[in-house]
Amino acid sequence: MFEFDEVPLPKLGLTGLEGVMSEEELAIQGMAHRFAAEVMRPIAEKLDKMDHEAAVAEDSPIWEFLEKIEESGLLDLAAIAGMSNEEKARIIPIIFEELAWGDSGLAMGYLVSKFPAFAAYNTGDAEIIERFGHLRGCWAATQPDRGCDLVDIEASECHPGERQGRGNLVARIEGDEVVINGQTSAWVSGAPIAQSALLYSQFDDGDGIYNEDGSHKYVGILVPFDIPGVTKGKPLDKMGMRALCQGEIYFDNARVPLKYMIADADQGYSSFFGALTFANMEMGISFTGVARAALDHALAYVHERKQGGTEIINHQTVRARLFKMHQKVEACRAMAKRVFDYNYGPNGPHLLASATSKTYVTDTCVEVCSEAIQLFGGNGLTREYPLEKLFRDARASQIADGENNMLGLKAATWLSKAYKDKNGL
Incomplete structure (x- = not known):
């Protein structure tokens, strides 16, 4: 049992009932908290009240946020990659709780902006890392009429006797290139300001896009946006997380090297x-x-x-x-x-x-x-x-x-x- 000479006040940290934290963890927490309070909250308040198109314009405060968070080094890819799993399990949640305490939209937007770069580094391919490692990105997966169906990618929740509806975004292979046609949904986080995407698309291997069980064949592709055939729609006007810009992406015979398909039809689901x-x-x-x-x-x-x-x-x-x-x-x-x-x-x-x-x-x-x-x-x-x-x-x-x-x-x-x-x- 615990014994006290006198009853003390509870000692609460930034997050309340904090246990043991190392000096490094406390320093990271303090740094992230100050950034959230001094940089993120004022910028997020402005973005929340702005027109959805003005929020991604050249004079938008979103660019100040992106510049300052890069300067902060809070989410340095190389540093995170060099952490042990135990360190990641302790430090990443410290950082993201504080950033989202500042503003969830900005925190989520910055996270997804790194998805293509993360995926590029995971390939270990120097050419792919050179192409995507520095690009601001987005994570593009949902399509019109394919939201929950995508979460249920293996089609275990389909109505009996039915199969998932066909989306309109399809990739196919032609020679040593991947050709992409169709559009994403308007909910692609970071799309209006992205320079690349980690794109998950239905895949036609010549025998259609369906597997025998009614699920779709899916592939994962890294796509740069500076190629012909890629355009964007207007930013989405929405209720919440307005600091997180979202919008659709259109593909009209957009072609990328086959090696940019980082997950083929056998790997797409996983x-x-x-x-x-x-x-x-x-x-x-x-x-x-x-x-x-x-x-x-x-x-x-x-x-x-x-x-x-x-x-x-x-x-x-x-x-x-x-x-x-x-x-x-x-x-x-x-x-x-x-x-x-x-x-x-x-x-x-x-x-x-x-x-x-x-x-x-x-x-x-x-x-x-x-x-x-x-x-x-x-x-x-x-x-x-x-x-x-x-x-x-x-x-x-x-x-x-x-x-x-x-x-x-x-x-x-x-x-x-x-x-x-x-x-x-």
């Missing part, structure tokens, strides 16, 4: 599975940061706002609700970090783990933001205060990187498969 597993893992820790931001604002406000002759923190119901918010944020962080440990540990990574975190955290983040608005009362509904923006951002997270109900179905399917395998069923 490659996309890996990207989705990473993205869901990051969503979990990032929206822990958003929930914490809502809690922080609420905690400050209830010590200032007076009703009933006193600051509202002195009302029992307010304290009870505030504690529930604190409890939920701590639960989100515990789950999100556990998933990092699993994915970078000997048993991972797997989408079951990442989807567990992503769905729980984003659903809970909506609850925390909603309760924070309630504590703010009418002020929480105005754009003068930050809560309505946080709520919009949180609500978008339940759909981004896989709609939560579909992710839950996929996770339950994997849970069942693991049970059957373990019990010989």
